[in-house]
Amino acid sequence: xxxxxxxxxxxxxxxxxxxxxxxxxxxxxxxxxxxxxxxxxxxxxxxxxxxxxxxxxxxxxxxxxxxxxxxxxxxxxxxxxxxxxxxxxxxxxxxxxxxxxxxxxxxxxxxxxxxxxxxxxxxxxxxxxxxxxxxxxxxxxxxxxxxxxxxxxxxxxxxxxxxxxxxxxxxxxxxxxxxxxxxxxxxxxxxxxxxxxxxxxxxxxxxxxxxxxxxxxxxxxxxxxxxxxxxxxxxxxxxxxxxxxxxxxxxxxxxxxxxxxxxxxxxxxxxxxxxxx
Amino acid sequence: xxxxxxxxxxxxxxxxxxxxxxxxxxxxxxxxxxxxxxxxxxxxxxxxxxxxxxxxxxxxxxxxxxxxxxxxxxxxxxxxxxxxxxxxxxxxxxxxxxxxxxxxxxxxxxxxxxxxxxxxxxxxxxxxxxxxxxxxxxxxxxxxxxxxxxxxxxxxxxxxxxxxxxxxxxxxxxxxxxxxxxxxxxxxxxxxxxxxxxxxxxxxxxxxxxxxxxxxxxxxxxxxxxxxxxxxxxxxxxxxxxxxxxxxxxxxxxxxxxxxxxxxxxxxxxxxxxxxxxxxxxxxxxxxxxxxxxxxxxxxxxxxxxxxxxxxxxxxxxxxxxxxxxxxxxxxxxxxxxxxxxxxxxxxxxxxxxxxxxxxxxxxxxxxxxxxxxxxxxxxxxxxxxxxxxxxxxxxxxxxxxxxxxxxxxxxxxxxxxxxxxxxxxxxxxxxxxxxxxxxxxxxxxxxxxxxxxxxxxxxxxxxxxxxxxxxxxxxxxxxxxxxxxxxxxxxxxxxxxxxxxxxxxxxxxxxxxxxxxxxxxxxxxxxxxxxxx
Numbered sequence: 033x034x035x036x037x038x039x040x041x042x043x044x045x046x047x048x049x050x051x052x053x054x055x056x057x058x059x060x061x062x063x064x065x066x067x068x069x070x071x072x073x074x075x076x077x078x079x080x081x082x083x084x085x086x087x088x089x090x091x092x093x094x095x096x097x098x099x100x101x102x103x104x105x106x107x108x109x110x111x112x113x114x115x116x117x118x119x120x121x122x123x124x125x126x127x128x129x130x131x132x133x134x135x136x137x138x139x140x141x142x143x144x145x146x147x148x149x150x151x152x153x154x155x156x157x158x159x160x161x162x163x164x165x166x167x168x169x170x171x172x173x174x175x176x177x178x179x180x181x182x183x184x185x186x187x188x189x190x191x192x193x194x195x196x197x198x199x200x201x202x203x204x205x206x207x208x209x210x211x212x213x214x215x216x217x218x219x220x221x222x223x224x225x226x227x228x229x230x231x232x233x234x235x236x237x238x239x240x241x242x243x244x245x246x247x248x249x250x251x252x253x254x255x256x257x258x259x260x261x262x263x264x265x266x267x268x269x270x271x272x273x274x275x276x277x278x279x280x281x282x283x284x285x286x287x288x289x290x291x292x293x294x295x296x297x298x299x300x301x302x303x304x305x306x307x308x309x
Numbered sequence: 310x311x312x313x314x315x316x317x318x319x320x321x322x323x324x325x326x327x328x329x330x331x332x333x334x335x336x337x338x339x340x341x342x343x344x345x346x347x348x349x350x351x352x353x354x355x356x357x358x359x360x361x362x363x364x365x366x367x368x369x370x371x372x373x374x375x376x377x378x379x380x381x382x383x384x385x386x387x388x389x390x391x392x393x394x395x396x397x398x399x400x401x402x403x404x405x406x407x408x409x410x411x412x413x414x415x416x417x418x419x420x421x422x423x424x425x426x427x428x429x430x431x432x433x434x435x436x437x438x439x440x441x442x443x444x445x446x447x448x449x450x451x452x453x454x455x456x457x458x459x460x461x462x463x464x465x466x467x468x469x470x471x472x473x474x475x476x477x478x479x480x481x482x483x484x485x486x487x488x489x490x491x492x493x494x495x496x497x498x499x500x501x502x503x504x505x506x507x508x509x510x511x512x513x514x515x516x517x518x519x520x521x522x523x524x525x526x527x528x529x530x531x532x533x534x535x536x537x538x539x540x541x542x543x544x545x546x547x548x549x550x551x552x553x554x555x556x557x558x559x560x561x562x563x564x565x566x567x568x569x570x571x572x573x574x575x576x577x578x579x580x581x582x583x584x585x586x587x588x589x590x591x592x593x594x595x596x597x598x599x600x601x602x603x604x605x606x607x608x609x610x611x612x613x614x615x616x617x618x619x620x621x622x623x624x625x626x627x628x629x630x631x632x633x634x635x636x637x638x639x640x641x642x643x644x645x646x647x648x649x650x651x652x653x654x655x656x657x658x659x660x661x662x663x664x665x666x667x668x669x670x671x672x673x674x675x676x677x678x679x680x681x682x683x684x685x686x687x688x689x690x691x692x693x694x695x696x697x698x699x700x701x702x703x704x705x706x707x708x709x710x711x712x713x714x715x716x717x718x719x720x721x722x723x724x725x726x727x728x729x730x731x732x733x734x735x736x737x738x739x740x741x742x743x744x745x746x747x748x749x750x751x752x753x754x755x756x757x758x759x760x761x762x763x764x765x766x767x768x769x770x771x772x773x774x775x776x777x778x779x780x781x782x783x784x785x786x787x788x789x790x791x792x793x794x795x796x797x798x799x800x801x802x803x804x805x806x807x808x809x810x811x812x813x814x815x816x817x818x819x820x821x822x823x824x825x826x827x828x829x830x831x832x833x834x835x836x837x838x839x840x841x842x843x
Binding site: 280 | 414415476479480483484487488511514515516517518519521522523525526537538540541542543544545548549551552555616618619
């Protein structure tokens with residue numbers, strides 16, 4: 033092969049690469065430029081909304097699953113799809129790790145975790161594979177439950193009720209969706225949205241305490257008092273110390289201190305006067 | 310005994326550390342606040358006399374104007390009149406005299422506290438001068454108090470000044486009662502009014518700092534951009550309400566206890582009877598109220614989120630309050646039993662107070678219960694309830710106190726005819742004003758609405774009657790207050806002890822009492838009590 037031919041061939045290859053690059057850059061992919069704000073949920077709009085009312089779900093064994101049959105405890109609702117090997121799995125793992133550090137309650141006793149698939153193509157098999165990967169058996173004892181909708185046509189509507197949005201990307205063959213979990217009251221009403229990749233075990237614990245606020249037993253007074261010391265910061269997406277509680281407590285103690293202190297001061301002066309007499 | 314008048318010198322009043330003069334300064338300030346609050350009440354009633362705009366300029370800004378009247382009426386009545394009238398005027402003038410002390414423990418602090426109170430009144434009066442008038446009720450709830458164009462700072466500074474004044478006064482009187490009683494005077498020999506102030510001032514000292522802290526945080530949120538009560542930024546809007554009522558419900562007892570104390574003194578003196586069940590009323594009544602006063606504030610927040618057991622627990626403690634109040638009421642009634650009762654103006658107010666206590670107390674029971682409170686809590690039923698038990702009952706106690714101790718304070722007697730006419734107009738007027746509000750409250754008339762045209766049309770008839778009642782009260786108040794002023798100047802000279810009381814302020818002091826209170830040191834023996842009439 034002559035030098036001219038080699039040069040011509042190389043030029044063609046370079047041109048080809050350039051053309052391909054130019055095409056790739058000039059034509060953006062259909063899904064890569066999704067604005068993350070699309071997934072943002074107007075939390076205050078959906079607080080208190082009831083989830084899962086009268087919609088049939090199927091459990092790990094393909095049997096009917098009803099929220100009403102869960103123990104009367106708050107629960108963590110995790111929208112996911114079981115063929116997801118990215119975000120959904122990471123959310124599951126992160127949640128598992130976070131919940132290990134929640135000391136005041138445990139899954140199955142103090143709360144439940146319920147995964148709900150928003151993928152109409154999920155099956156009992158895909159569910160089982162996901163559960164196996166996550167390494168947590170789905171049953172009432174562990175408090176971790178994995179479900180999917182019996183009727184796929186209701187999925188978008190049901191997820192929409194709580195403001196949860198997701199999109200299927202045909203090119204990437206994946207769903208785009210937020211990594212949010214919802215903390216629901218025992219009656220199934222939305223009490224809090226949390227991004228599990230951005231919170232601490234304390235945040236989860238406080239959200240669960242908050243979700244059961246109307247179901248406290250007197251024996252849980254300490255937990256309740258702890259929860260009163262924090263308030264949820266919508267801007268940061270986590271709980272922060274509620275300074276007015278401490279200011280109020282401090283000022284109350286100041287009042288008692290003034291009472292005791294003024295008596296003490298007068299007694300000192302009174303005694304000094306008496307000694308001087 | 311009498312003290313020669315040395316003439317009026319303004320500087321002597323400004324720089325005075327005499328508890329009696331300080332008491333009178335409190336009285337003047339609190340009556341000024343009361344008068345302005347009364348004018349606001351009349352404006353409120355005129356506005357409500359008919360649905361739609363009546364005296365507000367138009368439907369668009371009507372709510373703003375109305376809210377300013379509500380703000381000033383509430384703040385001035387509670388912070389400017391009732392609390393300073395009872396724990397400022399009455400406690401200052403009477404406590405040292407009743408326990409045989411020459412003055413209070415810290416006279417200069419006492420002077421500071423009255424001028425702080427006056428400064429608070431002046432700041433409150435700025436409401437009528439500034440263009441952005443406060444419009445946040447006396448409660449100042451966020452988020453409205455943070456987002457309103459009204460001047461939240463005036464409200465906060467008024468609370469600061471009057472609150473600080475209250476704290477200083479509490480410290481002073483508690484120390485005075487504990488350490489400066491006449492030699493030989495035991496705790497069970499104290500006047501009921503002294504006990505009532507002692508218990509009320511403990512509540513005041515312990516709880517006022519909480520209110521001061523809450524409104525300070527409110528100020529920061531409003532003007533410095535903090536977010537203590539802004540839920541969108543990690544704050545908690547309900548927390549303000551908790552902190553506010555943590556002080557403000559006990560504040561009801563700061564008013565109620567001295568008011569009861571005044572009526573005890575009047576009843577015992579006018580019936581010439583000892584206090585019925587003294588120890589039960591003091592320890593089971595007053596002291597028990599101190600213990601549980603901080604455990605009942607949540608009944609103001611029944612509608613907000615809380616565990617059911619807490620709601621029910623607070624309902625129980627709220628209802629529990631009726632036990633000590635009941636003990637005190639029985640004691641008050643019992644003091645009249647088989648007494649040789651003299652019916653004069655203070656006794657008129659005292660008798661009316663028994664009725665007010667009954668109506669105000671009984672209507673409080675449904676409001677303490679969660680199921681009823683949800684329906685009645687935000688209606689004019691509540692409005693009428695707290696006016697009976699707190700507004701009118703306590704106002705009548707201040708009037709009764711002034712009438713009862715008027716001869717001692719001024720050295721002159723009141724005009725009885727004018728006083729009685731004033732009383733009857735006041736008494737009839739308040740009933741005409743507030744009974745219609747009970748009735749339409751049960752039917753759903755909301756509180757705080759300036760326009761009620763969307764509600765049943767017959768509400769307007771009741772509102773008209775209530776407005777008529779308010780004007781009758783206004784005439785009664787003018788007659789009562791003018792009687793004090795005219796009688797103080799040219800009333801008949803008073804004897805030293807016109808009611809034949811056994812209490813030290815009547816038996817051991819000149820009329821009016823001079824500097825140092827007592828011509829010689831007072832000592833009492835073990836058998837002495839201020840109520841030893843048998």
